[in-house]
Amino acid sequence: MEAQPPVIRAFGAAAIAEAAVLIRAGGIVAVPTETVYGLAADARDAQAVARIYAAKGRPSFNPLIVHVADLAAAEAIAVFDADAHALAARFWPGPLTLVLPLRDRAGIASLVTAGLDTIAIRVPAHRAIQALIAAADAPLAAPSANASNGLSPTRAEHVAASLGARAPLIIDDGATEAGVESTIVAGRTILRPGPITADMLGRVLPVAPGTTAHVSAPGQLATHYAPAKPLRLNARDREADEWLIGFGDVTGDDTLSSRGDLVEAAAALFDALHRADASAAARIAVAPVPDDGVGVAINDRLRRAAHR
Structure with missing residues (x-):
């Protein structure tokens, strides 16, 4: 049942x-x-x-x-x-x-x-x-x-x-x-x-x-936030078997923000990863995101998602 x-x-x-x-x-x-x-x-x-x-x-x-x-x-x-x-x-x-x-x-x-x-x-x-x-x-x-x-x-x-x-x-x-x-x-x-x-x-x-020697708060595990598919970071072009998530002037199958807006990108991040994971593509690629402001949080999540 x-x-x-x-x-x-x-x-x-x-x-x-x-x-x-x-x-x-x-x-x-x-x-x-x-x-x-x-x-x-x-x-x-x-x-x-x-x-x-x-x-x-x-x-x-x-x-x-x-x-x-x-x-x-x-x-x-x-x-x-x-x-x-x-x-x-x-x-x-x-x-x-x-x-x-x-x-x-x-x-x-x-x-x-x-x-x-x-x-x-x-x-x-x-x-x-x-x-x-x-x-x-x-x-x-x-x-x-x-x-x-x-x-x-x-x-x-x-x-x-x-x-x-x-x-x-x-x-x-x-x-x-x-x-x-x-x-x-x-x-x-x-x-x-x-x-x-x-x-x-x-x-x-x-x-x-900073980091600590033991897990003292949520989100410190290296493999947290991982999609099912392999994830490639800092991609400017799509390879044949990939779903490309763009940012700014890097276009793809989806985008975090075509305007290069980091706040918009943060709000869109998991929606975009969910869509990529549900696509027919075998792998996921994500365009470079600036590592400043809330972009630090976005890249933190993406690095964890790519860690396998």
């Missing part, structure tokens, strides 16, 4: 109420944020969080981001210093995740932090996940709503295609705005580039890109 397809509900009060019932019962729900669609569960419920890992096939050592309603809710879970307060004041609600010390007796399931003494936390700006946080009255662990190492979803149909019945309910509120996952900062180190760029952060605090 074939598994039932996921239920997709248009965003609204009824859909959020239905989703909140599932969350409170220990279930999982796919919900849009301003970055990508997330697969959400109550971050205090270890079994619910385990359902996220099971649905995604996610490695147990890769932590999850916890989404909360506001700064006060974040401070009940994590220990903030002056730097964290400064970043939160400037960029929350929004696509910035802070990696901070986990507060004693915070009530967060250890599976969320992968056993670490830090937690990745953010206050999202999107109306759908904020409505679900309020209706469920819970902090939500919500990694991207796709199979692990697959393409991150920017539309409800991407979630359905990647997870199928493993995402029993999907809240559909259209395409996400940013198109790439949140920027992650630990202290004054950028662990993952994203919509909040280094230049934007630098206007608040001196920050620098």
